[in-house]
Amino acid sequence: MKKTEPPIIVEQDFSVSAARLWSALTEPEEMRQWFFPQMTEFKAEEGFYTDFLIRNEGRNFTHEWTVIEVIPFEKITVRWQFSEYPGDSHVTFYISETPVGTRLKLLDEVLEDFPDDIPEFKRESGVGGWKYFIQESLPSYFQ
Numbered sequence: 001m002k003k004t005e006p007p008i009i010v011e012q013d014f015s016v017s018a019a020r021l022w023s024a025l026t027e028p029e030e031m032r033q034w035f036f037p038q039m040t041e042f043k044a045e046e047g048f049y050t051d052f053l054i055r056n057e058g059r060n061f062t063h064e065w066t067v068i069e070v071i072p073f074e075k076i077t078v079r080w081q082f083s084e085y086p087g088d089s090h091v092t093f094y095i096s097e098t099p100v101g102t103r104l105k106l107l108d109e110v111l112e113d114f115p116d117d118i119p120e121f122k123r124e125s126g127v128g129g130w131k132y133f134i135q136e137s138l139p140s141y142f143q
Contacts, residue, residue, distance in 0.1 A: 001089065001110045001126050008108040008123070010130045015101040016142055018073040024141060025076065025093050025104075034141035035133060036063070044070050051083065056120060060084055080108075087114030087121065106134050 001008075014021055024030045026044040038052045048067040053060060062083040068090060069077040077092040087110070094105040108130060114121035 001087070001108075001114045001121055001123050003110045003113055005110065005123055007110070008106070008126050008130055010106045010127075010134045011103060012134050012139065013098060013101065013103050014139065014142060018095050018097055018102050020142075021095050021102045021104060022073045024138065025095075030141075034137045039063075043067070044072070044076055046070055059118070059120075061120065085115055085118065085121070086112065088112035089114075104134060104138070106130055 016024075022044075024034065026042065028039060028042045031042055032039055036052065036054070038054055039050070040052055041050050042048070042065075044067065046067055046069060049065065051062055051064045053062050055061070064079075064081040064083055066079040067076065068079050069075065069092075073095060075092060075094050077090055080089045080091050081087065089108055089110045089112075092107045092109075094107070096103050096105070108126060119125060
């Protein structure tokens with residue numbers, strides 16, 4: 001993923017309240033069920049930092065998350081880096097109410113390029129991953 005590429009945007013409607021969606025996005029015990037089972041802790045507090053390891057095809061990806069901005073029930077932005085690789089992005093989850101529930105909009109903006117030679121850092125991999133989490137895994141979690 002490169003900063004010269006457009007940001008990744010994925011949206012999904014849910015028939016749950018903003019408070020319920022917020023909980024799924026920010027409570028560690030819920031996040032582990034639809035997002036990353038390896039995640040150890042998370043707090044929706046500006047400045048909060050956590051890291052956790054994901055292994056894929058013999059490569060380590062230590063996710064380093066720092067919470068940048070929090071507007072409860074509306075928006076949370078996380079700085080997303082990996083200790084083994086260069087690159088930096090901000091991932092923002094926006095929650096808005098709809099007539100039948102809520103809409104989640106994910107925006108992934110690259111601030112510093114990720115390596116070209118790692119398949120997981122290709123744009124299509126990022127798009128596919130976010131679509132899976134936001135449009136498949138999270139809706140299944142609510143069922």
